[in-house]
Amino acid sequence: MKAVFIVVGMAVLAGNSLLSAAPQGSDRDPITVPLWPDGKAPNGDHSFDSKNATITVHRPSESNGVAIVICPGGGYGALMMEPEGHRIARWLKGFGITGVVLRYRLPRGRSSVPLLDVQRALRVVRSRGAREWDCDPSRVGVMGFSAGGHLASTAVTHFDGGTPEAASLVERVSSRPDFGILIYPVITMGTGTHGGSRRNLLGASPSADAVEFYSNEKQVNQDTPPCYLAHAKDDGPVPPINSRLFHEALRSNGVESEYLELPSGGHGLNGYKGPMWEAWQKGVLAWMRRIKVLGRL
8 A cells, every 4th residue: 555645844843833722731749660579570581670760650640541651762772851851741741741751771781661651651551541541552652863763663563362371460451552653663673774873772783683683664454553653854863764764664464553644843843842843742632533543632
């Protein structure tokens, strides 16, 4: 199936600022939760890490049941926790969506560590959310920016249904997101990747198998959940071929996908502000309504 690209110009948003139109959220304090038992954060090789990953749950005053695990970027060498994490959660909260900011462990060549953390975060939200945070376990998505977009795209292509016989209730539930939102994401580990993200995730000389496994455009299948992508045409550090490849793979597998290719903004979309930044926000809310994850606002 031929991929469809949508280009949004500046005039689309004239007189219609999404941020100024957003309803007000609540003043409920965020809750930070460790993901793993003390000293038991797995490294994926039968060893454990004394450092933990956490989620910070931003709860709206009136939840509509939707929850989104947010993966900040930073090239897998740092974490942009405020602009691509907590600020996003506060924006989502204004629409009744529970924003769950993931502080994942940085890989430092331990490629499976971030994936283990995001899978665990999805399981925790799904298993505890309905009871504690007014979340619907069938409407738990994942969102990521830049290298966090790679992590989110890894979550939507590498998941399992849980382990029914596990002692932990958390590990019994699925790690499959119900939808994915990928904003200027790193997708491939091959040609067109972001070199720093690849090096920090896979090391200086990764095997061909590792490159294949984490080139997420090659891991899409019919069970991959619906995804929304946005990328600027002039993004230098992470070229838009990343989003194009993933969108094309989703479409060729019959998976719902929308790709918003923006005419400008570069990486980070003009410093997380302005018409290009607002365009993906407006677009993703409309898309979530269209796929019936989100009700009418």
